[in-house]
Amino acid sequence: MAPETEQELEVKLAKKGNHEAFINLIRPLELQMYNIAKAILRHDEDCADALQEAILQAYKSLPSLREASFFKTWLFRILINECNRILRKKSNVVPLHNQEEARHVTPSIDVHIDLREAVYRLEEVSRTIVILHYFRDLPLRQIAEMLDLNEGAVKTRLHRARVTLSEWLANHRERKVNL
Template structure:
C-alpha cells in the first residue's frame, strides 16, 4: 500500500493529474473531519480543503519524501484552517456583547468546552483538537505539525491545565454573581 502511494506521488510530481486525484480522493473524509474540528463551519471546511488541495497540487514537486504525503497534506490543511480562524478573529461582530449578556442562565452554567478550546493559542488548540476531537495519536500529531513528540505532550498538558483553570474560574464567577 505504501509502495503504491509512493509511486502515485512520483507520478503526480511528474505532472499526472490522475495520480494526484487518486492520492487525495481517499483522504477527503479525513480532511473534512479535521477541518470541521478546527473551523467548525461547513463553508470554512470547504474553503480550507479546497485551498489545501490546491496548494498541495501546486507544490507536490517540492515533497521530498513521498511516504509522508498524507502527513504533508494534513499539515497544509491545518495551516489553512488556522489561517481561516485568524481571519475570522479579525472580524468583529456588532452583536457580540449583547449576545453574551442576553444568554440564559442555563447557557452560562453550561460553558461549551469547544469554545474554551478555541480560546487557546493556535498550536495548543490544534493539538487538543486533533488529539481529543479526532483521536489522533500524539506521534502522528507531532509529525503533522513538525514538532517533537515530547513538545506535543508538553503543550497538551499545558492546554489541559489552562482549560481546567478557565472552566474552574467560569464556575466560580457564576456562583459568586
C-alpha cells in the first residue's frame, strides 16, 4: 500500500469535520477553479457564484467522496456541473434590451452565435475541452491535468468535437440557404 499524500491526509481530516483542512485543500486549487469557471461562463459575477456554490457543495458532500486521491477531479466536476447549471439557467433568459438587437443580427455575428450555440450543444466534457482550448487558449496538457484525463483522451475528444461541430454547422448553413 502506497503512503498517503498530504492531500489525502487533508481530505481525511476534512471528512472528520476539520474546517482548516478543507480550506487547505481548496486554497491551492482556487486559481485553476476560477480559470475553468471563467472559460465556461465568461462573466466574473457568474464565476464568483459558481465558485462559491461549488465550494459549498463540495464541503457538504465531502463525506460522499470515496477516494481521497480523487479530490481534485471530484471538485472540478462539481464546479463544471455548477457552471453548466448557471449556463442552462441563463439560456432561458433573454433581456428585453437585447430583443431588438437580436432581430437585426449581421451575418458575421450570426455565424459567431451559431458556433457558440453548437459548442454548448456538445456533450459536457467535450464542450469543456473545446471552451478551454479554443476560447481560453489553454494547452491540451493543461486541460488534461485540470480534468484528470490523459492527453490522448483530450485530443480524441477534441477531434470528435471538431468533427461534430463541423457537421452541425454545415447542416445549419445548408438549411439557411434552402429556406
